[in-house]
Amino acid sequence: xxxxxxxxxxxxxxxxxxxxxxxxxxxxxxxxxxxxxxxxxxxxxxxxxxxxxxxxxxxxxxxxxxxxxxxxxxxxxxxxxxxxxxxxxxxxxxxxxxxxxxxxxxxxxxxxxxxxxxxxxxxxxxxxxxxxxxxxxxxxxxxxxxx
Numbered sequence: 001x002x003x004x005x006x007x008x009x010x011x012x013x014x015x016x017x018x019x020x021x022x023x024x025x026x027x028x029x030x031x032x033x034x035x036x037x038x039x040x041x042x043x044x045x046x047x048x049x050x051x052x053x054x055x056x057x058x059x060x061x062x063x064x065x066x067x068x069x070x071x072x073x074x075x076x077x078x079x080x081x082x083x084x085x086x087x088x089x090x091x092x093x094x095x096x097x098x099x100x101x102x103x104x105x106x107x108x109x110x111x112x113x114x115x116x117x118x119x120x121x122x123x124x125x126x127x128x129x130x131x132x133x134x135x136x137x138x139x140x141x142x143x144x145x146x147x
Contacts, residue, residue, distance in 0.1 A: 003028045006027040006029050011047050013026040014051040014052060015050075017055060049099065049102075053099075056093060059089060059092065059093060062089075063089045063090070063093070071084070
């Protein structure tokens with residue numbers, strides 16, 4: 001059964017695991033439900049790609065850490081060993097490199113546009129103040145001349 005806040009749960013899990021199936025299971029929804037929602041809701045689709053980008057950043061960092069440390073195996077609390085598949089991790093990163101780059105590029109563009117909009121608004125306010133100051137100065141000058 002779908003949890004009330006299934007979208008947030010799904011996106012958090014997706015960012016953590018980069019695994020749509022695992023994220024859908026954690027959220028209590030089917031994969032077809034999440035894919036349909038992605039098709040139907042542009043904001044959800046945008047957040048999905050952002051979560052995937054974060055997930056691939058996490059995978060890349062974990063992969064680098066494991067390679068540096070030479071840690072190719074983990075042991076869980078019960079003593080079970082689990083091998084980390086370096087080859088699959090590389091394939092996963094390579095397969096989604098373009099999607100992640102596009103997502104990061106869109107985010108950068110959005111940030112730049114927001115910054116430009118804020119700068120332009122500040123410039124407009126400065127211009128308005130300068131125009132008002134010039135008008136006041138002109139009125140004072142006219143009064144001083146007796147006009």
